[in-house]
Amino acid sequence: MQALLRPLADAKRPSDFEYVAAPSTRRCTGSSERKGSRWATVTYIAAVALLAAVATWHAVPSWAANGDILERTQLPTDAQASFVAERLVYESDGLRIVGFLAYPKSALSGDSRLPSVIFNRGGNRGFGATTPRMFVGLAKRLTDWGYVLFASNYRGSPGSEGQDEFGGNDVNDVVNSLQVLDHLAFVDRDRIGMWGHSRGGMMTYIALTKSQRIKAAVIAAGMSDLERSLTQRPELDAGVAAQCIPNWTTERAKAIEARSAVRFVDSLPMNVPILLIHGTTDWRVDPLDSMDMTKALHASQRPVRLLMLEGADHAMIPRRDEYDQAIRNWFDRYVRDLERPPEFVPHGK
Numbered sequence: 001m002q003a004l005l006r007p008l009a010d011a012k013r014p015s016d017f018e019y020v021a022a023p024s025t026r027r028c029t030g031s032s033e034r035k036g037s038r039w040a041t042v043t044y045i046a047a048v049a050l051l052a053a054v055a056t057w058h059a060v061p062s063w064a065a066n067g068d069i070l071e072r073t074q075l076p077t078d079a080q081a082s083f084v085a086e087r088l089v090y091e092s093d094g095l096r097i098v099g100f101l102a103y104p105k106s107a108l109s110g111d112s113r114l115p116s117v118i119f120n121r122g123g124n125r126g127f128g129a130t131t132p133r134m135f136v137g138l139a140k141r142l143t144d145w146g147y148v149l150f151a152s153n154y155r156g157s158p159g160s161e162g163q164d165e166f167g168g169n170d171v172n173d174v175v176n177s178l179q180v181l182d183h184l185a186f187v188d189r190d191r192i193g194m195w196g197h198s199r200g201g202m203m204t205y206i207a208l209t210k211s212q213r214i215k216a217a218v219i220a221a222g223m224s225d226l227e228r229s230l231t232q233r234p235e236l237d238a239g240v241a242a243q244c245i246p247n248w249t250t251e252r253a254k255a256i257e258a259r260s261a262v263r264f265v266d267s268l269p270m271n272v273p274i275l276l277i278h279g280t281t282d283w284r285v286d287p288l289d290s291m292d293m294t295k296a297l298h299a300s301q302r303p304v305r306l307l308m309l310e311g312a313d314h315a316m317i318p319r320r321d322e323y324d325q326a327i328r329n330w331f332d333r334y335v336r337d338l339e340r341p342p343e344f345v346p347h348g349k
Contacts, residue, residue, distance in 0.1 A: 064091040066092055067091065067177070067179020067182065067183065069088055069089075069090050070088075070089045070090060071089035072086050072101075073087045073088075075100075075132050081105075082104060082106075082143065083102050083103060083104050083140065084102065084104075084105055085100065085102045085135060085136050085139050086100070086102070087132065088101050090176070090180050091176075092172055093176075095155055095160070096161045097155060097160045097161070097176075098152075098153040098160045099151060099153065099180065100132070100139075100149075100151045100153075101149070101150050101180075102138075102139030102142065102143050102148070102150075103143060103148045103184075103186060104148075107148065113185075113186055113187060113189075113191075114148050114186055114188060114191075115146070115191035115193070115331070116147055116148035116181055116187050116188070116192050116193070117147050117148070117149055117193045117195055118150050118181075118192065118193070119138065119150070119194075119195050120194065120195065120196035120203040121153070121200050122198025122221075123198070124164055124199060124244055125244070129153050129158050130153050138151070141324060145331070146336065147336075148181070148187050150180060152177050154173045156244070163244070165244055165245060165246060166199065166240060166241065166244040166259070167199070167203060167245075167258070167259040168245060168258075171203055171210065174203050174207045175211050178192065178211060190213075191215060191336065192213055192214060192215060193215055193216045193335035194208070194214045195218040195220070195327065195331075196217070196218070196219055196220070198221050198222065198223060201221065201222020201223055201224070202222065202223045202261065204219055205219070205222070205224065205261035206259070209264065209267045212269060214269075215334055215338065216272060216274075216333075216335050217272060217274045217275070218327050219274060219276050219277070220278070220316065221278055221285050221290075222276065222278075222289065222290060222293070223259075223285050224262045224289040224290070225288075226255075226259045228286055228289065229285065229286070229289075241255070245259075261293060262296050265296045266300060268302060269302075270302055271303070271341060272302075273303040273304070273341040274305075275304075275307065275327070275330045276290040276307070277306075277307045277308075277309065277323060278290035278291075278308055278309070279309045279312030279314060280309065280310050283313075283314070284314040285314065290306060291308075301345055302344065303341035303344055304344075
């Protein structure tokens, strides 16, 4: 039999592989058995061996830890592009999670370490999932600004293992993105920002309660009050929450509490400046989510700025240029330059 390639079960490096030959199928038979039974046995064993090898190949190897990069594939870009974009597979809680990475080409030859931004997408499962085409467009802007960009297609998304929990354990896929960046020599691990859109805003709020490494955050059209969203859009209850959130019918109140940042403001860090941006004509996430969150952050003396874009929808159209500039300015101040956030305790004459 032709040898089959599989990773070693106890390998300590991604490059550790061995060739494993399929089991021998020889046996003593009479001439009357040799016409069909021998080849049936060979075919069966070969099929079993092939399936086992494929299953082993796709499983998270035993050497992997959270944030370890398992696969890297370069994405096509324009020949004149000044950046590199890649599709990654990384480990998160024993699952293979798809992510996307982009960085300026100059990062590979320079000695300096660059600031980075983790982008948290909206939607659920396949809806709103990051695609290569979408990511390349986003990557061009962020790398032009001088940042490394990483985006996770959380568990339950196309290509990723596990179940989308809409703000449950899938937040670990965001937090473990920090370890992905730690593996890259051109990333400054002390200058990392986070940007979440829509459901990604909810993911960002929760991630901020789990890590102290985020220097600044941008929440765009972010969901901060799940109860309001379910009331205004009843289809989200049966179509998203009941299908994604574990124990939804028996632990509904607890699940809403854990996914509504306006209810856990006191768990957010005191020193992370948060920029909230919302379009005034957004029907997917009520602009009141950002207004109420701003009020709560301000009352707790946490650094916050609210930008309402008049006439902009959920995607910030037609105010995209203003939206992008606000994000760049925020990250430049608090991530690239590590500017200290202003004092929010009342003071002055």
